[in-house]
Amino acid sequence: MSLDVHDIAGAPVVIGAGIAGLMTALFLAPEPVVLVCNTPLGTGACSELAQGGLAASLGEDDDPGFHLCDTLAAGDGLCDEATVRRVVRAAPEAVKTLERFGVAFDRYPDGALRLGLEAAHSQRRIVHAAGDATGRELVRALIAAVRRTASITILENMEARRLIVDDGSIIAVVAAGRARAIALPTRRAVLASGGMGGLFCDTTNPPGSCGHGLALAAWAGAEFADLEFVQFHPTALDGPCRPMPLVSEAVRGEGAVLIDERGQRFLAETPGGELASRDVVARAVWHQLAVGRRVFLDARQCLGPRFDKRFPRIAELCRGAGIDPATDPIPVRPAAHYHMGGIAVDAAGRSSVDGLWACGEVACTGLHGANRLASNSLTEAAVTASWVAESVAGASHTRRRRKCSTLVPPRPDASGIRPVVSAALGIIRDGETMREAVATLLPIATHNSAGSGPALVSLMIAIAALRREESRGAHCRSDFPGRDADARTSRLTRHSAMQAAAALSCRAPIGST
Structure with a gap:
C-alpha cells in the first residue's frame, strides 16, 4: 500500500471518535484539528453502546465529597485521590457543558434532572439520557456539534496504524483506509481510541475494541499503569449475540434481583x-x-409492565431474544466491559512520550484504581477531554520535516487470540494458565501480522496480572486469594509493561516473577 503525506500544517490529530475524542476535538476549537475515525462517524465506538450515564453530585442530598468516598471505596486502595477529587468536583459542570453541546438529559416534569442509582453509589447521582440510551444520545449530540465546527477535519474510515517517533517525540500519525494510506505530520497526537474488551470472547464492546490504542502507544515507547485490572460487567444478556447486549446496572438500581434457575436470590x-x-x-x-x-x-x-417505559432499549434487546422482561426473568452472565488500566498519563493527559496524550478508556488517570465505580467512565471522558485539549493547545508544535516510514502495519485482528485471553485473563485467574498464555502470545506479538497488536496488549496485561500476586478489585487470583497489605502499586505495573517490551526485543520467555 502506497503512503501519501497529507499536509495538515501540524494540526493536532485526535485518534478515536467516542465521547473522549469528540469532546477533545470540540474543546480544541477554533484551533484546526484532525479527527481520525476508523468507521463512519457515530458507529463502532463503545460510547455509542453505553446504557449507563454520568456520575455527578447534582442532587440536593449529594456532595462531591460523597462521590469521592464512593469512588475510593470501589477502587480498593489504588485510586489516585488527587485525581478523584479533581474529577468529582468538575463532574457537575461537565454535565452542563454536555447540555450546551445539545445533549438532552432525562428530567422530571418539573424540570429537575432524573438521577439514578447504581452499584456502590451512596446517593442517586447518575444522569441518563433517553432512558437507557445515554451513549447514543451523547454521541448524536456531539457529532452534530463536531459537524458544525469548521475547524475540525474528519477523516472517516481511516484507522491509525502507527505513531511515528523521532528522537523520543511524535512526528506523524500513519493512517490507512481501504484504498490508501496517509502520513499526517504532527507533533501533537491524542489517543482516544477506547478499550480492549474485544480481546475476550464474551464482551459488551465492539469487536474492534481490541486495545489498538494501547498497541500504538506501546510501539511508540509509552509507559502503562494498572493493566491487570479488567472490569467484567455482571449482567450482559446471555445469548449468542456478540458483542453481548448490556443489561444496565440501573435495572438493579430500580430493584431488580439476581436469581438462579431455581428462583433463589x-x-x-x-x-x-x-x-x-x-x-x-x-x-x-x-x-x-x-x-x-x-x-x-x-x-x-x-418494574413489571413499567420496564418498557423505563428501559426501552433493553426491552427491545430482550424481545429480540424472545424474552419479555415484564413477565420473564432475563438470562445474564458476566462479560468483559471496561479497562481500568491504560496509558499512564499525568494531570493534563500527557503520556511519557513527548507529543502524545491519551484521553478516555485508553488512558490510566488513576481515577478508577482496581475497580471502576459505575458511570464514572463517561464522566471521566467528559471532564478530562477539556484538560487534554487545554494542554494540547498550549504545547509547542514547531513543524519538523522528517521522512516517514513506508511500512503500513496490517489492520489488527484479535480473533485468533480471544480463546487464549478469555481462558487466562477472565474473572478468576491463576499463575499457571497465565504463564501458558504468555508463552502462546509472545511469538504472535513479535511478528508483523494482524494479530501482533492484540497479542502485544494481551501479553502486557498477562505479565501485569502475573506480577500482582494478590486479589484486589477486579483482579482475582485463585492462587493468591488474599489482599496483600503491602501490595505493589501502579508504578511497578508500569515496569511490568516495559519488561514485556524488553522480552519482545530479546524474544525470551517470561517467568512468573
Missing part, C-alpha cells in the same frame, strides 16, 4: 446485595455459572 446475604461493587457481583454470578447453574435478572416485581 443468591446475593441476599452479600453486603450491598445486587448493588455491591461490580467485581463482587461479577464473581458471585461467575461462581453460580461455574457450578452449572444459570443466572437471571428478575425485574418482574420492581
Whole structure:
C-alpha cells in the first residue's frame, strides 16, 4: 500500500471518535484539528453502546465529597485521590457543558434532572439520557456539534496504524483506509481510541475494541499503569449475540434481583446485595455459572409492565431474544466491559512520550484504581477531554520535516487470540494458565501480522496480572486469594509493561516473577 503525506500544517490529530475524542476535538476549537475515525462517524465506538450515564453530585442530598468516598471505596486502595477529587468536583459542570453541546438529559416534569442509582453509589447521582440510551444520545449530540465546527477535519474510515517517533517525540500519525494510506505530520497526537474488551470472547464492546490504542502507544515507547485490572460487567444478556447486549446496572438500581434457575436470590446475604461493587457481583454470578447453574435478572416485581417505559432499549434487546422482561426473568452472565488500566498519563493527559496524550478508556488517570465505580467512565471522558485539549493547545508544535516510514502495519485482528485471553485473563485467574498464555502470545506479538497488536496488549496485561500476586478489585487470583497489605502499586505495573517490551526485543520467555 502506497503512503501519501497529507499536509495538515501540524494540526493536532485526535485518534478515536467516542465521547473522549469528540469532546477533545470540540474543546480544541477554533484551533484546526484532525479527527481520525476508523468507521463512519457515530458507529463502532463503545460510547455509542453505553446504557449507563454520568456520575455527578447534582442532587440536593449529594456532595462531591460523597462521590469521592464512593469512588475510593470501589477502587480498593489504588485510586489516585488527587485525581478523584479533581474529577468529582468538575463532574457537575461537565454535565452542563454536555447540555450546551445539545445533549438532552432525562428530567422530571418539573424540570429537575432524573438521577439514578447504581452499584456502590451512596446517593442517586447518575444522569441518563433517553432512558437507557445515554451513549447514543451523547454521541448524536456531539457529532452534530463536531459537524458544525469548521475547524475540525474528519477523516472517516481511516484507522491509525502507527505513531511515528523521532528522537523520543511524535512526528506523524500513519493512517490507512481501504484504498490508501496517509502520513499526517504532527507533533501533537491524542489517543482516544477506547478499550480492549474485544480481546475476550464474551464482551459488551465492539469487536474492534481490541486495545489498538494501547498497541500504538506501546510501539511508540509509552509507559502503562494498572493493566491487570479488567472490569467484567455482571449482567450482559446471555445469548449468542456478540458483542453481548448490556443489561444496565440501573435495572438493579430500580430493584431488580439476581436469581438462579431455581428462583433463589443468591446475593441476599452479600453486603450491598445486587448493588455491591461490580467485581463482587461479577464473581458471585461467575461462581453460580461455574457450578452449572444459570443466572437471571428478575425485574418482574420492581418494574413489571413499567420496564418498557423505563428501559426501552433493553426491552427491545430482550424481545429480540424472545424474552419479555415484564413477565420473564432475563438470562445474564458476566462479560468483559471496561479497562481500568491504560496509558499512564499525568494531570493534563500527557503520556511519557513527548507529543502524545491519551484521553478516555485508553488512558490510566488513576481515577478508577482496581475497580471502576459505575458511570464514572463517561464522566471521566467528559471532564478530562477539556484538560487534554487545554494542554494540547498550549504545547509547542514547531513543524519538523522528517521522512516517514513506508511500512503500513496490517489492520489488527484479535480473533485468533480471544480463546487464549478469555481462558487466562477472565474473572478468576491463576499463575499457571497465565504463564501458558504468555508463552502462546509472545511469538504472535513479535511478528508483523494482524494479530501482533492484540497479542502485544494481551501479553502486557498477562505479565501485569502475573506480577500482582494478590486479589484486589477486579483482579482475582485463585492462587493468591488474599489482599496483600503491602501490595505493589501502579508504578511497578508500569515496569511490568516495559519488561514485556524488553522480552519482545530479546524474544525470551517470561517467568512468573
